[in-house]
Amino acid sequence: MKSVFAGNFDPDSAIEAAVELYGVDATTAVAYCALEAYVDRREADHDFWFRIFARLRGIPLSDSKH
Secondary structure (H helix, E strand, O other): OOOOOEOOEOHHHHHHHHHHHHHHHHHHHHHHHHHHHHHOOOHHHHHHHHHHHHHHHOOOOOOOOO
């Protein structure tokens, strides 16, 4: 399936939008986005949202797959 979000948003804008929309629940909302993309087998979107989630949680990621 074609990527819906990956490539269309930069990570900083996605984080800013999530925090603006969901406030203290931004990390949870982003986790749901990553989960939904995973279930839908949208790998690029899952990777995008997972990286946003990791940044919000302060989890450092290497360049390898998670």
